[in-house]
Amino acid sequence: MRPITAIGFDADDTLWQNEQYYRLTEQSFVDLLGEFAEGAHITERLLEAEKRNLAYYGFGIKGFTLSMIETAIEITGGQVSTDTIAEILEIGRNLLRHPVEKLPHVEETLEALNGEYLLVLITKGDLFDQERKLAQSGLGDFFDAVEIVSDKNATTYRRIFSKLADGPERAMMVGNSLKSDIVPAIAAGSYGVFIPHALTWVVEHVEPPTDAPRFRQIEHLGQLGSVIEAIKAA
Template sequence: MRPITAIGFDADDTLWQNEQYYRLTEEHFQSLLGDFAEEADISARLLQAEKRNLEYYGFGIKGFTLSMIETAVEITEGKVTTETITKILDIGRDLLRHPVECMPHVEETLQALNGHYLLVLITKGDLFDQERKLAQSGLGDYFDAVEIVSDKNATTYRRIFSKVADGPERAMMVGNSLKSDIVPAIAAGSYGVFVPHALTWVLEHVDAPKDAPRFRQIEHLGELGGVLNGITSSSA
């Protein structure tokens, strides 16, 4: 019996670039409020707003845009102009229209695994935006199931891997976020393969579970096959 029959993949910054577009949008936002505060203060206030608003708006571009508007109102003490708010809405829409740029080794890896493992896309964020990016990426046909969730925790992975696969113990989760993809998947009983990205949102930072027997780390997705072969060999 193979130790792993299903592999879950995160989407943003695992399959395709994402955070870099948020960073560029934030820089534009800073320039819009440059007459009222320093860049570092604007970023800090925006992050505070994002933290406060997660429970109301969830993850994704729409919540980020609303947080930018809220931050603009706070920093300007209510003096923000209609023109500035319109520009904030515009850069939020631009973020929703950004092109999909796949990460290195993504398609070749999915192609090699397809048909040998049950592949599941597990991503959080805005439903329409994630569906758009998946469609534009051209990767949709490689996945046996797609799960767009409001958040990721151990319960999420237990539910998904029990519903679409043979349970979390025979599953692996691959992603760039230790907090969302790796730590909770391991807590659910799955393997967790961490693929670091150069840019990771500060709210996704936690320590790597290096002592966990089911934790693995690779430089890029092209190394995933070697990890799978190693787990299979050690279980034989």
């Protein structure tokens, strides 16, 4: 029996750039409120709002935009103008218009694995936005299934890999977030392959599970094939 029959891939900042657009939007928001507070203070308050609102709005652009509006109300003591609110809504909408920029080695890696393994895209965030990015990326045909979820935890991976494949023990999850992609996948019994990204959101930071036998780390997606071959040979 092959040790791996299914491979799950995260989308944002694993297959294509994402966080860089949030950073640009955040800077536009800071500039917009610059007369009311220092940039570092605005950024800190926005992060607090985002964390606070995850339980209500989940991950994605809509929740981020609502958090910007909430932060603007707080920073200005409720004096934020309707024109400023309109500008915040517009910079939030601009996030939905950004181009899809694929990361290096993505297409050739998926092409090499397609047909050999069951490939599943497992991503969280706004449904419409994730569907848009997948369609614009041109990568959709490489995947046997697409799962857009509200959050990622061990239960998520057990459910997906049990429903679609041969169970989590014969699956691998590949992604840039230790908290969402790697730690919970390993907890579910899968292999977890971590590909660090320079701009991973601070909320997704946890310590790497270096002592876990099924943890692997690579520099870029082009190295994934070698990891799989080493696991098969072990």
